[in-house]
Ligand SMILES: [Zn+2]
């Protein structure tokens with residue numbers, strides 16, 4: 155089975171812990187034939203709240219040229235053995251649409267992973283005080299903003315469609331399900347399918363408290379029913395231990411639902427092999 159890990163972070167992300175070289179080596183060792191470095195770049199409102207990790211855009215721009223060069227070097231090292239995809243994980247780009255667009259236009263990324271990481275106030279869902287949160291309102295807004303993410307365009311795949319769940323162990327029951335928001339989720343996957351945007355099967359949950367892949371199978375089934383045909387698979391690794399983690403399970407899930415898995419992207423086009 156081909157192992158494509160199209161969601162990994164290196165030290166060119168503000169919260170990444172392994173170099174491109176180290177992460178490539180770890181993924182290759184685990185049988186990966188394609189990897190994508192999807193470093194963080196999150197658009198935020200001008201009056202955003204204080205950020206515990208700082209501004210990912212400022213961090214990324216410090217290493218912009220180095221990040222690209224590291225991918226080129228890795229391509230030479232793994233030539234013919236493993237594809238290395240130059241990519242970005244862009245967070246809520248619609249918040250600063252024109253700055254986000256010029257950022258993407260000025261880079262020759264092969265793959266753009268779109269995410270909603272932050273609340274409308276600009277706080278990452280990792281740092282939200284859930285004791286003071288109205289969950290229904292939060293998740294409805296979270297999915298509504300996915301519609302804006304797809305309408306922004308330029309997105310190849312949508313990352314981790316239940317991201318806040320990662321930090322909600324004290325508040326949600328296991329297994330945590332988004333079925334309560336089925337109507338909102340359906341709108342997102344319908345628009346994604348119509349727009350040729352893939353869904354990502356993210357494996358973080360397999361090593362997290364809720365113990366399952368994201369999104370849940372019913373979400374992928376809906377996507378398929380709306381005409382979606384392919385998904386991407388990603389570990390969301392921020393260190394070498396997690397590189398290529400759970401990708402086999404993700405691919406098996408896709409296959410069991412009749413969905414193809416993208417091997418890698420080249421100039422924003424999916425390649426299946
Ligand atoms: Zn993410």
Ligand SMILES: [Zn+2]
Nearest residue numbers: 161163243390
């Ligand atoms: Zn990520």
